[in-house]
C-alpha cells in the first residue's frame with residue numbers, strides 16, 4: 001500500500017515540475033538577450049547562427065559550408081596576407097588543372113592522380129633520389145555497427161607517407177591493437193589526424209571509401225551482455 005502512495009506523489013510532483021521547467025526553458029533566450037548584446041542574425045533563427053571555421057571537421061552540420069575549398073592562398077583565410085610570399089604561392093585552381101576530381105575535400109582524387117602518374121611527390125625533403133618504401137598490406141577492421149567494415153590500405157598511404165607518420169605515435173603497428181571510433185576521427189584523432197585536414201574528410205559521401213568491405217551475408221548485430229543476460233528476453 002505504501003509503495004502505491006509513494007509512486008503517486010512522484011507522479012504529482014513531476015506533473016507540477018514539468019510546466020515550471022518548460023517556462024524556465026522558454027525564458028532563457030530572452031534573459032540571454034538582455035544580459036549580453038546579440039547580433040540580429042543570432043536572434044532571428046531558433047537555431048544559433050552557423051559558425052565559420054577552417055576546413056577541418058566539415059562533417060559537423062552546424063558549421064558553415066566552405067564556399068570555395070580551393071581559394072587562392074591570399075583568400076583562403078589560412079595564409080597571412082601581410083606575408084609577401086603568400087602571393088608567390090601557386091593558386092590551387094591552377095595547380096590542380098587536369099587532375100581527376102572527387103566529391104569532397106578539395107575535390108581532387110589524390111590517390112587516382114598518383115596512380116595515373118600525374119604526380120611525382122618527392123619522398124625526402126633533402127634528397128630527391130630517395131624512393132618511397134611502399135607496403136601493400138590491407139588491414140580489415142570489423143565494425144560492430146551495421147555499416148560495412150573498414151579496410152585500411154597501407155599502399156595509398158605509404159606511397160607518400162613514411163611509416164613513422166603513423167607508427168608508433170598514432171597507431172601501434174599491430175592489427176586491432178588500437179581502439180578507433182568515429183567520434184575520435186571526427187574530433188581529429190586516429191585516422192582524423194589527417195582525414196578532414198590534409199586528406200579526404202568524413203562526409204556523407206566519403207563513408208564508403210573507408211567502410212568498403214560489405215558485411216558477411218550471415219552477419220547479425222552483436223548483442224551486449226545486458227541483452228544476452230536479460231532473464232525476460
Ligand code: HEC
Pocket residue numbers: 133134135139141152154157158161162163164165166167171172173174175176177178179
Ligand atoms: C597512415 C598511417 C599508417 C602508415 C603511414 C603506416 N601504417 Fe602500418 N598500420 C596502420 C594502421 C591503422 C594499422 C592497423 C592497426 C590496428 O588495426 O589497430 C597498421 C598496422 C601495421 C602492422 C600490423 C600488421 C598486422 O597484421 O598486425 C604493421 C607490421 C605495420 N602497420 C607496418 C607498417 C610499416 C612497415 C609502414 C611503412 C612502410 C607502415 N605500417 C605505415 C597505419 C599506418
Ligand code: HEC
Pocket residue numbers: 141142143144145146147150180181182183185191195201202203204205206207208209210211
Ligand atoms: C577515414 C576513414 C573513415 C571514414 C571516412 C568514415 N569512417 Fe566510420 N569508421 C572508421 C574507422 C577506422 C572505424 C572504427 C572501426 C573499428 O571498430 O575498428 C569506424 C567506425 C564507424 C562506426 C562504428 C561506431 C563507431 O563510432 O566507431 C560507424 C557507425 C561508422 N564508422 C559510420 C561512418 C559513417 C556514417 C561515415 C560517413 C559519414 C564514416 N563512418 C566515415 C573510419 C572511417
Ligand code: HEC
Pocket residue numbers: 109110111112150151152153156157161165166170180190191192193194195198199200209210
Ligand atoms: C598520417 C596521415 C593519415 C592517417 C593517420 C590516415 N590516413 Fe588515410 N590517407 C592519407 C592520405 C594523405 C591519403 C591519400 C590522399 C587522399 O586520398 O586524401 C589517404 C588515403 C586513404 C584511403 C584511400 C582512398 C582511395 O582513394 O583509395 C583510405 C581508404 C584511407 N586513407 C583510410 C584511412 C583510415 C581508415 C585511417 C585510420 C585507420 C587512415 N586512413 C589514417 C593520410 C592518412
